[in-house]
Amino acid sequence: HVIFYALSPSEFNRVSSLDSAKEMWDRLMVTYEGTNQVKDTKINRLVHDYELFTMLNENISSMYARFNDIINSLKAIEEEKDLSTLPLEDLLGSLMAHELRMSDQAKNEPKKKTIALKVSKDEESDEDKD
Numbered sequence: 001h002v003i004f005y006a007l008s009p010s011e012f013n014r015v016s017s018l019d020s021a022k023e024m025w026d027r028l029m030v031t032y033e034g035t036n037q038v039k040d041t042k043i044n045r046l047v048h049d050y051e052l053f054t055m056l057n058e059n060i061s062s063m064y065a066r067f068n069d070i071i072n073s074l075k076a077i078e079e080e081k082d083l084s085t086l087p088l089e090d091l092l093g094s095l096m097a098h099e100l101r102m103s104d105q106a107k108n109e110p111k112k113k114t115i116a117l118k119v120s121k122d123e124e125s126d127e128d129k130d
Contacts, residue, residue, distance in 0.1 A: 003015070003021055003024050003025070004016075011028065011031075014027060014028070014031060015027050015028060039077060042073075042077060043074070043077055046070055046073050046074045046077070047074070049070050050070050050071070050074065053067060053070065
């Protein structure tokens with residue numbers, strides 16, 4: 001009954017014929033989040049958007065906001081995984097992918113270089129000659 005009262009009329013019509021709350025919840029999840037195939041497609045599209053990201057005819061703030069939307073969407077999809085039903089192999093794969101990302105990030109951080117300049121003092125500088 002709690003689910004019924006929380007739904008809009010159109011959502012209620014989607015689940016009213018189902019027998020259990022679990023079936024209703026599953027139907028609503030598929031309706032709004034999609035199946036695993038849909039999630040994979042979303043991930044592939046977001047990764048593609050990330051890889052081909054370029055600045056359009058926009059200001060820096062708009063470009064930054066658009067880039068953050070892509071990154072946040074990718075993180076949200078990745079964090080959605082249900083660890084109670086996630087197979088051990090998938091969990092291992094996710095952890096390995098995270099480890100690789102962290103390694104790549106460490107490699108891409110700018111390295112500090114120290115530059116020493118040798119100063120020599122001439123008898124006459126260029127300014128003195130003019």
